[in-house]
Amino acid sequence: MTRFGIAALVALLPVAAAAQGAPSFDCAKASNASERAVCKSPELAKADRELAGLYAALAAKLTGPAKESLEKSQIRWIVGRNRACRTNEDPDVIERCLTTRYADRIADLKASAAGPYPFVEDQAIEKTGKVGKVTYTLDLRYPRFAGNTADFSALNRAYADSAAKAAKETTPGVDAGVDREEQWEAMQSYALYRPGPDSITVALTFWAYTGGAHGYGSLTCALVDLHTGKPVPPSGVFAEGAPWLKEVTAIVGADLKKQFVENPGFEDALEPRKLTKTVNSAERFCWQSDRLQVYFNQYEVGPYSAGPYTVDIPYSRLKPLLRPGSLVAR
Structure with missing residues (x-):
């Protein structure tokens, strides 16, 4: 993306709403399913205002590469929110998607503001398709540490490899053996927490349905030392x-x-x-x-x-x- 493109998108980032109870943007100009859902829900509107306030406060504290990293991460979040939370027209499904996305991003911004900016970039494996009678959707998000306080290469490789493995295991093969129409789905998100100025906790949430009576999921956490780039055990x-x-x-x-x-x-x-x-x-x-x-x-x-x-x-x-x-x- 060009610098002009980034600047244009940053200009559209949410700012604090003047009207009590409204989200951080003008609902008269809501242009997609996510924005319209936020405008209809007082809880989501409140979350949107909180997120906008946290983003503005953090952006005001940063300069140079850190501020540019924050702007890019917010743009990626908005694009990802709009894309992920429009795949189903069921209002309840869209609202659950948005609730999760907002909660994770609010936690990320709070964590990022609680110490030196950690330069954590959002990565994703996104894929849809159909194999035989199985339609599938993958939306697997994972973090990439881009700061220069340590060598994060091994940690980043571990997160990327784990997401790739999950994508492989939740993509139906030609031998899936399904004799009726099925919808498979795999979702992964993460939230950041700041237990101390020199550490970040990554809470990785995974859920998938690949046939059977019900889906399955898990939450796993890792405490990352920002000075060594390595996870720290208890x-x-x-x-x-x-x-x-x-x-x-x-x-x-x-x-x-x-x-x-x-x-x-x-x-x-x-x-x-x-x-x-x-x-x-x-x-x-x-x-x-x-x-x-x-x-x-x-x-x-x-x-x-x-x-x-x-x-x-x-x-x-x-x-x-x-x-x-x-x-x-x-």
């Missing part, structure tokens, strides 16, 4: 020798036991030795700005119908266990 956050796994497992077990009263899970999943093994996985540690969220995907501690379970632990509760000057210290 042992790199907690103090050496601290009984962090025992303490976190105890907190998680007590919280899940309460959740199981209204949302029954697998009782045997709470057995201390089994739960310790389940908890001890870096991918379920979602380090956020004010808390650690421990995330359990469907089937891990409860039946599919129960959905995922989360346990939030404020950093104040973990403070005695944290490494001095750790990546989540504030």
Whole structure:
């Protein structure tokens, strides 16, 4: 895209709305399904105003390559939002798509503003087609770290390879064996969180339907050290020798036991030795700005119908266990 093209698009980026309750743009000029849906929904209009305010505040703080990177990322987000949330004319489907997109972007902007600008670029594998009787749609987004604070090549390659593998596994082959019309779908998105000025948490959400009774999905998190360009396991956050796994497992077990009263899970999943093994996985540690969220995907501690379970632990509760000057210290 030429610099003139970028400048022209940036001029159209949302600005704070004057009318209370309206989105950040003029609904009389709404030109696509996404914009029209935002204008019809007070919740989405509110999210749009919040996003516009966060973007404007961050843009005002940046200069040079950082500001140009932010402008390009916002343009990519708008283009991706409009493209992804128009594939189905069902208003409920469009609204769910937009709700997810706005929540992820708002989290990204908050994370980007909470420390040195991280230069995270949005990448995507997008594909539609039909093989035999199966129509399929892929919309797989993943991050690319473009900053110069570290060598991010291995991390970026891992995210790109993972997305490519997911695309391959959710694209029907000629031997799919489907004898009736089916619609396969695979979606992946990510949100960024800033537990500390020198770190970013990438929360990667995946969902797919490739036939059968229902779809399947997962959320995985990674804490990235912006000075090394590498993911950091929990042992790199907690103090050496601290009984962090025992303490976190105890907190998680007590919280899940309460959740199981209204949302029954697998009782045997709470057995201390089994739960310790389940908890001890870096991918379920979602380090956020004010808390650690421990995330359990469907089937891990409860039946599919129960959905995922989360346990939030404020950093104040973990403070005695944290490494001095750790990546989540504030």
